[in-house]
Amino acid sequence: MYSFECDYSEGAHPRILKAMVEANLVQTKGYGFDEYSEQAMNILKQRLGNENVDIYLVPGGTQANLICISAWLKPYEAVISTHEGHIFTHEAGSIEATGHKVIAEYSKSGKLTPALVDKVMREHEDFHMVVPRLVYISNSTEIGTNYTKQELLDLKECCAKHDLLFFMDGARLGSALTAENNDIAFADLCNIFDAFYIGATKTGALLGEGIVIVNDELKKNFRYNIKQKGALFAKSKLIAIQFIELFRDDLYLKLSLHANRMASMIKGAFVDAGYSLFIDSYTNQQFPIVPNEILEKFNEKYLTIEWCPYDENHTVIRFVTSWATKEEQVLELLEDIKKFKE
Numbered sequence: 001m002y003s004f005e006c007d008y009s010e011g012a013h014p015r016i017l018k019a020m021v022e023a024n025l026v027q028t029k030g031y032g033f034d035e036y037s038e039q040a041m042n043i044l045k046q047r048l049g050n051e052n053v054d055i056y057l058v059p060g061g062t063q064a065n066l067i068c069i070s071a072w073l074k075p076y077e078a079v080i081s082t083h084e085g086h087i088f089t090h091e092a093g094s095i096e097a098t099g100h101k102v103i104a105e106y107s108k109s110g111k112l113t114p115a116l117v118d119k120v121m122r123e124h125e126d127f128h129m130v131v132p133r134l135v136y137i138s139n140s141t142e143i144g145t146n147y148t149k150q151e152l153l154d155l156k157e158c159c160a161k162h163d164l165l166f167f168m169d170g171a172r173l174g175s176a177l178t179a180e181n182n183d184i185a186f187a188d189l190c191n192i193f194d195a196f197y198i199g200a201t202k203t204g205a206l207l208g209e210g211i212v213i214v215n216d217e218l219k220k221n222f223r224y225n226i227k228q229k230g231a232l233f234a235k236s237k238l239i240a241i242q243f244i245e246l247f248r249d250d251l252y253l254k255l256s257l258h259a260n261r262m263a264s265m266i267k268g269a270f271v272d273a274g275y276s277l278f279i280d281s282y283t284n285q286q287f288p289i290v291p292n293e294i295l296e297k298f299n300e301k302y303l304t305i306e307w308c309p310y311d312e313n314h315t316v317i318r319f320v321t322s323w324a325t326k327e328e329q330v331l332e333l334l335e336d337i338k339k340f341k342e
Helices: 016-024 035-048 061-072 116-123 148-163 173-175 222-228 236-245 251-272 293-302 327-341
Strands: 055-057 077-082 101-107 131-138 165-169 195-199 210-211 287-293 304-309 314-320
Touching: 016 236, 035 210, 035 236, 055 061, 055 222, 055 236, 061 131, 061 165, 061 195, 061 210, 061 222, 061 287, 077 116, 101 116, 116 131, 116 148, 131 148, 148 165, 173 195, 173 251, 236 251, 251 314, 251 327, 287 293, 293 314, 293 327
Parallel strands: 077 101, 077 131, 131 165, 165 195
Antiparallel strands: 055 210, 195 210, 287 314, 304 314
């Protein structure tokens, strides 16, 4: 069976593995004070067009969200998210376990809007309630949609109006930045967010996310929070080398573009075969609505996620492509999409 279940089924891009082997016996300091970490941070700062940000490399996305949100909120402060937000649905209550409520609003598109933020602020007006303090989004979202630049600027303005921090989960940032409808560049990110992270785990790395802190008020003693949450990597060069390889040229974007292209082929095949889509996605996640009797045929040959029931007779399934998805496997899937419908 071929897996379209997630975008971390494979290991790492061969170029990354080669670089790690070459540096394997090089002795360095640890905990982010090695020359590889310094080089990786400088490369990221150049790519972002901002030398004044603080950058920390941590192993995973859930850790990045947990460390950031718990570091910046007071005990009575809360996070605003959509109901599809990773911190609300797929992190085992990690944010709530630190004492911070996640206020989740329903969004059909998976995207947060100023109207939803305004609604939350109206509903939290006095000391009997938590204080909303941080707006959390992911780009791309958990259902494959991506934000436009104007949507992010509108949210930024809304956050400023309500004195809210604006934070982006970038686990699939590469997919968002290479979507055919995207109008956001790396250089825009530091002008929009107080902080965000750049995901590498799902874009060709073995592991690793790069936390970028723009707002000076959030920088002080941040390394202590990383250590306390168990994410200060002793062999820090192992994450840094991966970021160096992904960002010293356009490899990060090339790998993301490949994943999106494979997903676009799958999307087109389902549409051409007469299937409806749960959401219109231009990134590496696609959500066709499949009759249950046909779903069984897909399950016999492919690993996917049954996302949710659509009605009594149909199910929404998720196909996810990655930097390493083989085009020949996608072409075989395209033939099966037509064949299973006959």
